[in-house]
Amino acid sequence: xxxxxxxQLALVVARYDRARGGSVLRRQLLDxxxxxxxxxxxxLALWQCDxxxxxxxxxxxxxxxxxxxxxxxxxxxxxxxxxxHGDTAELGGACYWEDYSELGISADELQLRxxxxxxxxxxxxxxxxxxxxxxxxxxxxxxxRGEDPAAQRxxxxxxxxGGDRQGRERAARLLRREVDVLRAASGLGTPxxxxxxxxxxxxPAIVMEFVEGTRLTQWLRQTxxxxxxxxxxxxxxxxxxxxxxxxxxxxxxLKPDNIVVRPTGKPCLLDMGVAFAEADRFTTEGxxxxxxxxxxxxxxxxxxxxxxxxxxxxxxxxxxYEVLTRKTLQCIGNREEALVASVAIHIDRPSFPKExxxxxxxxxxxxxxxxxxxxxxSAGELAAAxxxxxxxxxxxNEQGSAQQLIGWRLGMKYGAALENLAYFxxxxxxxxxxxxxxxxxxxxxxxxxxxxxxxxxxxxxxxxDLRKLxxxxxxxxxxxxxxxxxxxxxxxxxxxxxxxxxxxxxxPELHAHxxxxxxxxxxxxxxxxxAASACCEMAARCTLLLLSQEDYDELDAVWLRTGxxxxxxxxxxxxxxxxxxxxxxxxxxxxxxxxxxxFGEPATFxxxxxxxxxxx
Numbered sequence: 001x002x003x004x005x006x007x008q009l010a011l012v013v014a015r016y017d018r019a020r021g022g023s024v025l026r027r028q029l030l031d032x033x034x035x036x037x038x039x040x041x042x043x044l045a046l047w048q049c050d051x052x053x054x055x056x057x058x059x060x061x062x063x064x065x066x067x068x069x070x071x072x073x074x075x076x077x078x079x080x081x082x083x084x085h086g087d088t089a090e091l092g093g094a095c096y097w098e099d100y101s102e103l104g105i106s107a108d109e110l111q112l113r114x115x116x117x118x119x120x121x122x123x124x125x126x127x128x129x130x131x132x133x134x135x136x137x138x139x140x141x142x143x144x145r146g147e148d149p150a151a152q153r154x155x156x157x158x159x160x161x162g163g164d165r166q167g168r169e170r171a172a173r174l175l176r177r178e179v180d181v182l183r184a185a186s187g188l189g190t191p192x193x194x195x196x197x198x199x200x201x202x203x204p205a206i207v208m209e210f211v212e213g214t215r216l217t218q219w220l221r222q223t224x225x226x227x228x229x230x231x232x233x234x235x236x237x238x239x240x241x242x243x244x245x246x247x248x249x250x251x252x253x254l255k256p257d258n259i260v261v262r263p264t265g266k267p268c269l270l271d272m273g274v275a276f277a278e279a280d281r282f283t284t285e286g287x288x289x290x291x292x293x294x295x296x297x298x299x300x301x302x303x304x305x306x307x308x309x310x311x312x313x314x315x316x317x318x319x320x321y322e323v324l325t326r327k328t329l330q331c332i333g334n335r336e337e338a339l340v341a342s343v344a345i346h347i348d349r350p351s352f353p354k355e356x357x358x359x360x361x362x363x364x365x366x367x368x369x370x371x372x373x374x375x376x377x378s379a380g381e382l383a384a385a386x387x388x389x390x391x392x393x394x395x396x397n398e399q400g401s402a403q404q405l406i407g408w409r410l411g412m413k414y415g416a417a418l419e420n421l422a423y424f425x426x427x428x429x430x431x432x433x434x435x436x437x438x439x440x441x442x443x444x445x446x447x448x449x450x451x452x453x454x455x456x457x458x459x460x461x462x463x464x465d466l467r468k469l470x471x472x473x474x475x476x477x478x479x480x481x482x483x484x485x486x487x488x489x490x491x492x493x494x495x496x497x498x499x500x501x502x503x504x505x506x507x508p509e510l511h512a513h514x515x516x517x518x519x520x521x522x523x524x525x526x527x528x529x530x531a532a533s534a535c536c537e538m539a540a541r542c543t544l545l546l547l548s549q550e551d552y553d554e555l556d557a558v559w560l561r562t563g564x565x566x567x568x569x570x571x572x573x574x575x576x577x578x579x580x581x582x583x584x585x586x587x588x589x590x591x592x593x594x595x596x597x598x599f600g601e602p603a604t605f606x607x608x609x610x611x612x613x614x615x616x
Contacts, residue, residue, distance in 0.1 A: 296315060417462040
């Protein structure tokens with residue numbers, strides 16, 4: 001039995017697609033087609049196959065011109081344009097409106113718009129701005145280029161995107177936030193905000209300066225750039241991000257594709273669509289927002305409450321690394337890979353080109369520290385460091401010693417392992433309470449178990465890092481017991497009651513193991529009686545203090561060995577606050593010591609400076 005005409009059409013199109021099409025085969029199939037009523041439909045389907053394989057706007061425009069001649073029917077050509085445009089949109093590809101501009105068909109006739117879009121080619125917004133190109137889209141907004149005849153200039157216009165009213169209203173809230181961010185960051189480093197108008201269902205549209213230039217991703221491929229120019233470029237970006245930071249905003253999506261290099265060579269930061277106010281960071285815990293390859297570890301974990309200006313510093317470090325090396329620091333494809341990268345990324349010794357000064361590498365690596373309190377405390381501090389490097393690069397290169405830095409990182413890695421253990425225990429305790437009340441199979445109990453497994457995995461990674469760092473000073477730490485089973489539990493997403501009970505049973509053993517490792521580490525380094533020993537012990541003890549709220553008198557001797565001064569330490573103790581502010585105070589204490597070790601800043605602080613530094 002012969003297949004139906006519709007089925008025959010599908011078979012012919014599939015055969016054509018497998019043969020990779022072409023004008024000769026297309027004419028042959030059309031000549032042999034036995035159903036005149038479906039000939040136009042077949043003709044359009046064959047052209048769709050050919051256009052779907054086109055990989056560039058130039059090729060596609062040429063093919064559309066050929067199709068216009070061959071079809072010789074304005075209505076058929078419009079159908080083809082709409083079909084191809086819809087296919088491209090459905091597959092998430094780039095929709096080049098310019099592909100259709102030479103065909104002599106109006107935008108209204110083509111009706112070119114994607115699902116959820118409020119504007120299309122040829123739209124007139126606010127009776128003033130004429131849409132003439134679609135520049136791109138994100139999760140919440142679409143950006144167009146428009147002409148402003150009254151001012152005789154091009155503008156960029158961003159409108160909300162969403163498939164339903166609820167989605168559009170959410171996107172509108174983000175656009176209103178972006179207006180606040182643009183006003184706060186006003187300057188050459190961001191597009192000028194020109195106007196805010198209403199579109200569609202009384203939704204906001206942002207009219208901005210149309211920034212002429214080249215995306216940083218493409219600019220790096222085209223332009224040779226020396227280390228000094230790289231430092232200046234990142235310094236200017238950091239100054240822009242610092243304006244956001246001082247206004248209370250975190251950008252969250254810093255990446256080369258969001259940066260345009262103007263013809264003058266000055267970088268301009270685009271797309272503030274997912275920026276958020278630090279005051280709101282506790283309201284979206286668990287959500288991962290941004291671009292994974294340029295996201296700080298705390299962002300990869302969805303720890304929104306931990307995001308602040310230092311998270312943007314990490315992203316600037318990833319961009320800096322790419323500018324210096326022309327390589328992407330990390331390639332993350334999905335949430336699972338992100339979770340592993342957040343605790344397993346090894347960036348202590350990435351490769352740099354031979355011509356990259358060691359001092360510049362040190363600045364880049366400080367941005368990329370896994371622990372937020374090891375990074376520059378703000379983008380402004382990064383910009384200042386790059387400015388000092390630009391004026392006197394040798395001074396930074398000579399500060400500190402490898403032994404001091406190893407000592408500092410040893411202490412911080414131990415602290416990271418201990419903190420993972422604390423979170424591990426906390427979630428196991430929460431899981432036990434939930435399981436006893438509602439049963440182990442309930443979603444909250446399983447979620448708590450999943451979080452516990454994640455922090456157990458983080459403990460394994462942090463302890464492995466600690467062991468590797470301890471080898472150059474000559475301290476051999478024993479392997480973490482049950483390391484393999486902890487990792488297997490994480491990778492297999494084991495939700496059994498037996499695994500949950502096993503994890504709870506091993507918690508005291510893991511704590512004892514870390515205590516033993518700490519004693520071995522400090523005893524091995526203490527004999528040297530140098531700054532590395534003091535720094536390592538101080539950082540670790542500070543973490544112990546944070547977690548157990550012990551009396552900090554035991555820190556006195558350790559602190560004195562840092563060489564910063566006893567009076568300042570006493571002043572800090574007297575003003576130190578426990579509770580919610582304890583961690584922030586300890587982070588500032590760590591930063592003071594780190595600046596001492598990295599950059600040789602003065603050993604003493606001026607009167608009242610310590611209070612301002614630690615408790616501001």
